[in-house]
Amino acid sequence: MRPTTSRPTIAAMALIAMLAAPAARAHHGWAWTTGKSIELSGTITAVKLGNPHGVITVDVGGTSWSAEVGQPWRNAEAGIKDGDLAPGVAVRIVGEPSADPNEKRIKVVRLYLGAKEHILYSDR
Numbered sequence: 001m002r003p004t005t006s007r008p009t010i011a012a013m014a015l016i017a018m019l020a021a022p023a024a025r026a027h028h029g030w031a032w033t034t035g036k037s038i039e040l041s042g043t044i045t046a047v048k049l050g051n052p053h054g055v056i057t058v059d060v061g062g063t064s065w066s067a068e069v070g071q072p073w074r075n076a077e078a079g080i081k082d083g084d085l086a087p088g089v090a091v092r093i094v095g096e097p098s099a100d101p102n103e104k105r106i107k108v109v110r111l112y113l114g115a116k117e118h119i120l121y122s123d124r
Contacts, residue, residue, distance in 0.1 A: 033096035033107050037124075040065060040106065041092045047085050049075070056085055058093065066105045067093055070120045078118040080111070089113065096124070 042060035054069040069075055069085070085091075092112035098105040111118045 030096065030107060032098055032100075032105075034099050035096060037094055037109065038097050038106070039092065039094050040067075042090070044085060044087055044089045044091060046087060049085065054085070056091070058091060063104055067091075067095070068105070068107045069111065070108075074120055075118075078111070078120050079116070080113075080118050084113055 040060050042058040044056050045059050046057035048055045049072065051071055053071050054075060056067045056069060058065045058067050093106060093108050094110040095106040095108040109121045109124045111120065
């Protein structure tokens with residue numbers, strides 16, 4: 001006997017997908033940023049790399065910023081090697097900050113380690 005799916009079950013699955021989509025876009029997209037670039041310079045204090053994206057914490061003049069870098073493959077394509085992002089490393093970041101001025105969070109577009117530029121998002 002072949003299992004069937006009832007219309008209420010399909011409708012419920014569609015509703016769940018629709019409700020989850022904005023949260024996924026907000027987290028992984030750029031909707032939470034201002035859409036304008038700023039530049040920050042500081043020292044990395046913590047690193048968490050991996051999927052869905054890496055996050056480095058950067059001390060910028062005594063203020064702690066959360067900087068979202070790329071997924072592991074994107075970081076590698078930008079020329080960032082294992083160990084490049086580590087506590088104590090000085091960085092310069094160009095990226096889009098959070099639209100919430102109270103949130104010290106930035107999506108990294110370009111990352112500088114010394115004079116070396118690493119472009120994470122060339123279309124921005």
